[in-house]
Amino acid sequence: MFRATSAFILAAALTCTAGVAVAGTQESPAAQDRAPARAGWHTAWANPPHSLAPDPLRDQSVRMISHLSQGGDALRIRVQNTLGKTPLVIDAATVAPSDGKSAALEGKPQAVRFQGRSGIVVPAGGETWSDPISLRSAAGDDVAVSLSVSGEASAGRHDAAFRTNYLSAPGSGDRTSDAGADAYTEKVESTYLVSAVDVRNKNLKGTLVAYGSSVVDGTGSTDCGPGCTELGNNQRWTDILARRIHEELPANRQFAVANAGIIGTTSYANCPGTSPYFQGFDSLARLERDVLSLNGVNGVLFYYGTNDLAAGCDADQVISSYRETFKRLHKAGIKVYATPITPRPGYSDTANRARHAVAEFVRKGGDCSGTCDGVLDFDQVLKDPVKPNSINPAYDTGDGVHVNVAGQQALADFIGLPMVTGSARH
Numbered sequence: 064m065f066r067a068t069s070a071f072i073l074a075a076a077l078t079c080t081a082g083v084a085v086a087g088t089q090e091s092p093a094a095q096d097r098a099p100a101r102a103g104w105h106t107a108w109a110n111p112p113h114s115l116a117p118d119p120l121r122d123q124s125v126r127m128i129s130h131l132s133q134g135g136d137a138l139r140i141r142v143q144n145t146l147g148k149t150p151l152v153i154d155a156a157t158v159a160p161s162d163g164k165s166a167a168l169e170g171k172p173q174a175v176r177f178q179g180r181s182g183i184v185v186p187a188g189g190e191t192w193s194d195p196i197s198l199r200s201a202a203g204d205d206v207a208v209s210l211s212v213s214g215e216a217s218a219g220r221h222d223a224a225f226r227t228n229y230l231s232a233p234g235s236g237d238r239t240s241d242a243g244a245d246a247y248t249e250k251v252e253s254t255y256l257v258s259a260v261d262v263r264n265k266n267l268k269g270t271l272v273a274y275g276s277s278v279v280d281g282t283g284s285t286d287c288g289p290g291c292t293e294l295g296n297n298q299r300w301t302d303i304l305a306r307r308i309h310e311e312l313p314a315n316r317q318f319a320v321a322n323a324g325i326i327g328t329t330s331y332a333n334c335p336g337t338s339p340y341f342q343g344f345d346s347l348a349r350l351e352r353d354v355l356s357l358n359g360v361n362g363v364l365f366y367y368g369t370n371d372l373a374a375g376c377d378a379d380q381v382i383s384s385y386r387e388t389f390k391r392l393h394k395a396g397i398k399v400y401a402t403p404i405t406p407r408p409g410y411s412d413t414a415n416r417a418r419h420a421v422a423e424f425v426r427k428g429g430d431c432s433g434t435c436d437g438v439l440d441f442d443q444v445l446k447d448p449v450k451p452n453s454i455n456p457a458y459d460t461g462d463g464v465h466v467n468v469a470g471q472q473a474l475a476d477f478i479g480l481p482m483v484t485g486s487a488r489h
Contacts, residue, residue: 083154083182086191103265104139105359107131109272109321110254111352112143112219113328113344120212120255121233126166126247127208127257128228130297132305133319134200135262140175140193140208143258144185145352146219151256154182155211157239158196163205163295166229166244172209173198182213190258190352200262202309208257209239221254223326225281226295228254252294261358262319270319270359271483273301274346275366278405279324283465298468301364303475311480318362318484323353330367331384334374341370346388355395362483363392364439368404368421369464378420385424389434399435400483401425403442408453408463415452437482444477445470 108129138158144151156175159168176194177183185191200206212218229247231238238246273279281299285292305320312318327341332348343349346367354363365388371381381404389399403422410418422442425431429438445466447453454463458470466474 082180083152083184084178084180086177086183086185086189103135103263103267104261105133105135105264105267105270105319106259106272106321106357107133107135107262107270107319108260109258109323109353109357110221110224111258111323111325111349112146112221113325114220114222114340115146116218116220116253116255119215120218120230121215122213123233123235124209124211124231124238124246125218125255126229127254128161128163128226129206129208129257129260130163130226130302131200131202131204131206131260131262132302132321133202133262133264133267133309133317134204135264136197136199137195137263138198138200138206139195139261140257141190141259141261142183142185142193142210142256143190143219144216144256145188145190147185147187147217149187149216151185151216152182152213153177153185153210154213155237155239156193157209158198159207159209160198160200161205161207163226166207166247168207168242172240172242192261195263203306206260208260210256211237211239218255220256221258221325223280223282224252224254225284225299227252230255259321259357266314267317267319267359268484269361270321270357271362271364272321272323272354272357272360273364273366274323274354276324276328276370277326278369278465279322279366280326281322281324282326283460283467284471286460286467288467293468298471300471300474303472304478307475307478308480308484312484316484319359321357321360323357325349325353327370329371329374329376330388331371331376331380334371334376334380336374337370346384347391350388350391354392354397360397362398362400364478364483365389365399365401365435366439366441368418369407372404372410372414372417373407376417378417381417381421382424385431386434389431398437399431400437400439401431401435402439405442405445406447406452406454408450410452439478441474441477444473
């Protein structure tokens with residue numbers, strides 16, 4: 064739990080009104096609700112931040128669209144300033160139903176409160192969860208989260224949202240209650256400030272978190288052929304998996320799905336060719352923030368390693384990071400389902416030998432040599448049957464690394480629901 068320093072409290076006193084709370088003065092919901100049976104909260108959407116927007120926010124509002132994998136009788140949101148260098152002052156926030164296609168709202172905006180107040184100051188490096196919001200939702204609903212930023216603040220963002228989000232003009236102030244789209248004059252394809260949305264649903268059995276790099280994040284999921292775009296149509300394999308769970312499983316076996324992928328990241332921390340831009344976001348460094356601090360989590364779909372080999376890591380380093388990550392997840396009572404590293408034609412012979420060594424580790428015993436709980440063999444799904452170190456041309460976006468909409472569908476269809484939904488705690 065983050066504790067505000069005296070310097071931060073002084074800054075908050077100078078910049079905030081009496082209606083604004085200070086983040087870090089209560090236990091996080093994740094700590095309170097680690098077991099999904101407690102309170103019924105489950106993370107139903109996630110988009111973890113990993114960069115700062117090129118321009119700071121200045122007295123303006125953001126409207127971010129989240130696509131819920133499951134619904135419930137209430138929501139709560141997580142606002143993160145983990146990458147910010149100065150306090151983030153939110154003086155108002157709302158949530159409302161959205162059609163997912165514009166900044167216009169589809170229903171009455173509901174005010175969001177933080178520790179009983181209308182605003183919150185989130186310190187540099189900090190985060191906060193909102194109070195519960197009485198807004199009913201269903202699986203597949205889109206929800207617009209609007210935040211009014213007071214003063215100037217650097218904005219942490221998730222670069223590739225694979226949908227359009229919206230900003231009002233600098234200096235436009237609080238537009239969080241605007242039902243229309245007119246004030247939101249700037250479109251972005253990133254997610255600002257909002258990193259997770261929980262639903263309260265006591266009937267859900269847990270949350271599955273997809274964890275990895277760009278193939279988890281969704282690169283390629285808007286590629287559906289010449290002249291076709293799937294922007295905003297939620298065609299990542301994790302989105303399709305969420306729809307499969309909702310449609311194919313009975314009411315007493317329902318799970319939420321949250322995507323914690325970040326492009327460019329590695330499993331091992333110190334691969335020699337890792338870009339400085341992605342350092343500090345390896346699987347262990349961000350595990351607490353992006354998986355363990357989510358709610359109701361009892362299963363992780365682990366898809367890492369493609370960037371490790373491209374960045375010069377060897378098999379032993381990759382496997383060591385897998386082992387430590389799985390150990391930490393198991394300690395938290397979370398089951399792990401891992402995939403071998405998928406094909407990449409640009410790999411050297413050395414990298415391909417390492418890829419197959421990692422695959423042996425993952426496939427051995429069907430449980431990562433006794434360290435995980437099951438194998439998702441995406442390598443078998445994606446490989447070209449003629450050139451097995453390359454992606455099947457029917458699934459290839461053209462870069463040899465990422466898969467198109469057909470490939471996203473193939474990955475989602477391959478997952479055995481009885482295995483991954485066996486992750487419910489008893």
